[in-house]
Amino acid sequence: MTDPIIRFDNVTYSYPGTEEPALRDIDLSIMPGEYVAILGLNGAGKTTLGLCVNGVVPTMLGGTLEGTVTVNGLDVEEYPVREMAKLVGMVFDNPEFQMSQMSVAEEVALGLENAGVAYDEMVRIIPETLALVGLSGFEERSPLGLSGGQQQRLAIAAVLAMKPQILIMDEPTSNLDPIGKQEVFEIAAKLNREAGMTVVVIEHEVEVMAQYADRVIVIDHGRVIMNGSPAEIFAQVDKLTELGLRAPEAAVLAETLRADGFWKGATPTTTEPAVAAVRDLIGAPRG
Amino acid sequence: MADPKAIEVTKARFVYPSGHVVALDDVDLTIEHGEIVGIIGQNGSGKTTLTKLFNGLLKPTSGSVVVNGIDTAGKSVQEMAAHVGYVFQNPNHQLFARTVEAELQFGPRNIGVSEEEIAERVARAVEFFGLKDVLEEHPYRVSFPIRKLVGIASIVTMQPSILILDEPSTGQDHQTTHIINDLMRRLREDGTTVVCVSHDMPLLADVVERVVVMKNTQIIADASPREVFADEPLMARTNLQAPQITQIAMQTVVPLGGPVALTPRELADDIEQRAGAKKTARKPVAAQKGAAS
Amino acid sequence: MTMTAALPISMIPGDSVIHRINPIAKLIWVVGYIVLAFATQNILILGVMAVVAFLVGIIAGVVKPLLKAMIILIPIGSSLLALQIIAPAVERPWTQVGSIGPLALYGDGLYYGLVLLGRIVASLIIALVVVMTTHPSDLFTSLAKLKMPYTLNFMLAMTLQLIPVFQREFGIIMSAQKSRGMKGTGFSAVLPSFVPVFVGAIERVQQLSISLESRGFGSNGFKTSYRQVKVRARDWIIGGIGVIVIAGLSAYSIYRGLWSLSAEIQFSPEFVTGLFLVSALAFFGTIAVTIAYSFKKS
Numbered sequence: 001m002t003d004p005i006i007r008f009d010n011v012t013y014s015y016p017g018t019e020e021p022a023l024r025d026i027d028l029s030i031m032p033g034e035y036v037a038i039l040g041l042n043g044a045g046k047t048t049l050g051l052c053v054n055g056v057v058p059t060m061l062g063g064t065l066e067g068t069v070t071v072n073g074l075d076v077e078e079y080p081v082r083e084m085a086k087l088v089g090m091v092f093d094n095p096e097f098q099m100s101q102m103s104v105a106e107e108v109a110l111g112l113e114n115a116g117v118a119y120d121e122m123v124r125i126i127p128e129t130l131a132l133v134g135l136s137g138f139e140e141r142s143p144l145g146l147s148g149g150q151q152q153r154l155a156i157a158a159v160l161a162m163k164p165q166i167l168i169m170d171e172p173t174s175n176l177d178p179i180g181k182q183e184v185f186e187i188a189a190k191l192n193r194e195a196g197m198t199v200v201v202i203e204h205e206v207e208v209m210a211q212y213a214d215r216v217i218v219i220d221h222g223r224v225i226m227n228g229s230p231a232e233i234f235a236q237v238d239k240l241t242e243l244g245l246r247a248p249e250a251a252v253l254a255e256t257l258r259a260d261g262f263w264k265g266a267t268p269t270t271t272e273p274a275v276a277a278v279r280d281l282i283g284a285p286r287g
Numbered sequence: 288m289a290d291p292k293a294i295e296v297t298k299a300r301f302v303y304p305s306g307h308v309v310a311l312d313d314v315d316l317t318i319e320h321g322e323i324v325g326i327i328g329q330n331g332s333g334k335t336t337l338t339k340l341f342n343g344l345l346k347p348t349s350g351s352v353v354v355n356g357i358d359t360a361g362k363s364v365q366e367m368a369a370h371v372g373y374v375f376q377n378p379n380h381q382l383f384a385r386t387v388e389a390e391l392q393f394g395p396r397n398i399g400v401s402e403e404e405i406a407e408r409v410a411r412a413v414e415f416f417g418l419k420d421v422l423e424e425h426p427y428r429v430s431f432p433i434r435k436l437v438g439i440a441s442i443v444t445m446q447p448s449i450l451i452l453d454e455p456s457t458g459q460d461h462q463t464t465h466i467i468n469d470l471m472r473r474l475r476e477d478g479t480t481v482v483c484v485s486h487d488m489p490l491l492a493d494v495v496e497r498v499v500v501m502k503n504t505q506i507i508a509d510a511s512p513r514e515v516f517a518d519e520p521l522m523a524r525t526n527l528q529a530p531q532i533t534q535i536a537m538q539t540v541v542p543l544g545g546p547v548a549l550t551p552r553e554l555a556d557d558i559e560q561r562a563g564a565k566k567t568a569r570k571p572v573a574a575q576k577g578a579a580s
Numbered sequence: 581m582t583m584t585a586a587l588p589i590s591m592i593p594g595d596s597v598i599h600r601i602n603p604i605a606k607l608i609w610v611v612g613y614i615v616l617a618f619a620t621q622n623i624l625i626l627g628v629m630a631v632v633a634f635l636v637g638i639i640a641g642v643v644k645p646l647l648k649a650m651i652i653l654i655p656i657g658s659s660l661l662a663l664q665i666i667a668p669a670v671e672r673p674w675t676q677v678g679s680i681g682p683l684a685l686y687g688d689g690l691y692y693g694l695v696l697l698g699r700i701v702a703s704l705i706i707a708l709v710v711v712m713t714t715h716p717s718d719l720f721t722s723l724a725k726l727k728m729p730y731t732l733n734f735m736l737a738m739t740l741q742l743i744p745v746f747q748r749e750f751g752i753i754m755s756a757q758k759s760r761g762m763k764g765t766g767f768s769a770v771l772p773s774f775v776p777v778f779v780g781a782i783e784r785v786q787q788l789s790i791s792l793e794s795r796g797f798g799s800n801g802f803k804t805s806y807r808q809v810k811v812r813a814r815d816w817i818i819g820g821i822g823v824i825v826i827a828g829l830s831a832y833s834i835y836r837g838l839w840s841l842s843a844e845i846q847f848s849p850e851f852v853t854g855l856f857l858v859s860a861l862a863f864f865g866t867i868a869v870t871i872a873y874s875f876k877k878s
Contacts, residue, residue, distance in 0.1 A: 109806030114796035244462035368761030397761030
């Protein structure tokens with residue numbers, strides 16, 4: 001049995017100067033290679049949870065953390081954030097706020113420079129990484145002149161260059177248009193499937209998460225209140241609604257039909273199985 | 288002449304002065320009073336440029352834009368503000384007063400509304416948006432979703448006859464999106480014309496009566512949400528995706544003559560009829576209303 | 581979507597000889613120019629400096645943007661000349677060469693006006709040419725090599741980077757305020773917009789610092805550099821010549837008591853009067869145009 005790559009043991013955390021904890025009694029294990037979606041209302045503690053994994057919370061932002069967060073066997077509190085950078089890549093919601101360099105190539109180089117990677121290595125890694133996110137040929141462009149989707153792919157490349165084992169994305173597409181969204185999620189899925197990278201995504205769009213995630217975690221008022229496969233979580237349409245969240249429309253359809261006595265089988269969470277099941281139900285030919 | 292239209296854009300072209308980038312090319316669009324219109328398309332397709340013509344933030348390079356019978360050409364943005372309310376995507380660009388209350392009073396005061404009337408409007412907005420507890424707070428001290436609502440409320444108190452919402456649901460959770468949804472319904476009842484630029488298809492499917500699709504500086508489709516979402520080649524060409532429920536309907540009941548469903552309830556009703564089973568007494572499903580949006 | 585407004589003065593991409601000179605060698609010349617410009621009152625030296633700087637601009641292929649950026653010299657230069665002619669900034673005695681109504685016009689005033697103008701013009705042209713032909717990253721990489729602290733260097737680069745961003749943000753915020761019917765023009769109208777700009781800047785910096793730290797920015801360990809700035813023999817020579825020529829001329833000029841030629845060069849009364857009128861007209865003309873334009877804009 002492999003060990004979890006991320007482990008929260010009874011973690012309670014409060015930001016400096018606040019009484020109300022942002023996270024309460026979190027117990028959580030994420031296995032290497034998992035794709036995990038984190039759902040919750042704004043302010044529920046999702047971002048804080050993500051920031052714990054590379055130690056920005058509490059090492060950089062202060063506050064009091066009880067319990068332990070272990071990443072790849074290392075107690076996060078004992079290592080500076082910059083050390084964790086080699087293990088955990090973080091991508092945030094506003095792509096522009098992550099850009100600091102004059103050119104795309106230099107943006108990717110930044111992490112490598114900080115890690116003291118030799119120049120010869122860098123000229124090999126940078127084009128490789130840019131190719132991975134579909135930004136080959138953009139080396140000399142200014143990051144601020146790119147589209148939102150391109151910027152966000154660059155932000156991913158900038159952390160990928162350091163070859164982390166974990167990629168955490170905090171609402172990575174909330175500022176992007178549909179094409180940009182698709183581009184970002186396809187890259188994350190590829191990294192997860194082909195490179196076995198552990199991916200944790202904080203996201204509101206349940207349809208997209210149902211498509212990619214192996215596991216869904218729901219946070220409410222700083223607590224993990226639901227934790228399971230997309231099918232298990234999204235079948236609980238009423239509970240999600242109570243929490244101010246929603247399930248994919250495919251699941252809502254199935255549960256509506258179930259309540260009316262028409263649906264017997266499992267709850268679909270994505271389009272294809274829903275289509276197949278509905279065709280059976282109405283006696284339409286499959287496919 | 289008949290009653291002026293809410294918005295009448297004729298052969299509008301817009302070229303950004305720097306760089307000679309064409310942002311809009313030969314756009315014709317008429318919006319009647321009281322219509323709720325969604326504008327969709329990828330970034331850079333010209334959506335925001337088009338809506339900025341409506342309140343005079345941009346003036347067409349050629350062609351004309353007439354709003355409530357007023358040609359925007361000779362008018363300043365401030366003059367148009369009494370007719371057209373524009374809610375910016377990022378509330379941080381819009382808010383600056385010391386308190387949420389002052390923020391809500393700012394707009395109507397600028398356009399000369401009486402103090403009594405202002406107090407009334409603010410009270411109504413506070414009630415609707417649930418801002419009672421944050422009224423004395425600094426707008427930047429409240430959480431982002433609340434700040435977004437304050438941004439919208441600060442325009443709603445101006446009671447413009449035309450309201451433009453730029454990406455109102457961006458970065459918002461379902462709960463806040465729901466409030467925005469309710470707002471659009473209420474505005475429709477009040478007869479306000481609403482133009483909503485958004486990538487959020489389920490939001491539009493729920494409240495909008497008409498969808499304008501933009502691609503590469505032009506309007507390439509203008510129809511009801513049902514017609515637009517059912518046009519699979521159009522959706523593919525613009526890289527847009529219909530709401531999941533509509534996609535399921537398209538692949539199941541639509542070929543059999545069923546509806547291009549916009550909500551799970553609508554599709555469920557049709558499926559139940561087709562499934563032919565006897566209708567059992569429907570148990571109330573608490574989820575439906577909220578989950579459908 | 582991001583639309584980055586171009587700075588009025590920024591790098592013009594190119595591959596000229598001037599572009600390829602090491603940034604430090606170029607920097608030596610800029611500093612040298614400024615030193616020499618203030619170490620001499622010799623109008624011939626200043627004139628030659630300005631001409632040489634302009635020639636360098638031609639070689640670099642940046643004449644057009646250079647002339648555009650130098651428009652700013654019109655109000656500065658004309659006011660400077662006009663004022664110096666009627667009120668020289670040197671010790672009396674002044675030689676009066678003519679008068680217009682109650683205004684006495686002084687020949688040595690004109691000389692010192694031209695000296696001041698020459699200093700500004702020569703230094704400005706060389707500085708602009710260097711800015712327009714040097715990639716900022718190369719400059720900062722070179723500065724880092726000269727042991728300039730990494731963080732300070734980064735801050736400078738970042739600031740340069742953010743100017744167009746804040747210009748854009750400011751534009752959006754002004755639009756948002758106007759859309760809410762905000763009245764008035766001038767400073768009082770702009771003032772409320774500083775709140776959102778400021779808050780936006782703070783949020784950006786907070787987010788950026790978390791993002792940078794997450795990429796190992798704060799590391800105290802050994803750092804490498806992706807930008808490789810070569811120092812060729814040519815760069816040593818150019819830098820060396822710069823140091824020698826400028827140090828030599830500066831020293832000699834100071835030895836000659838700033839080497840002023842105000843006694844040798846005598847302007848004819850017609851020339852002084854004519855130049856005074858042209859300068860005064862240019863100065864007031866610029867002001868009038870600016871005012872008219874700002875009214876039209878609002």
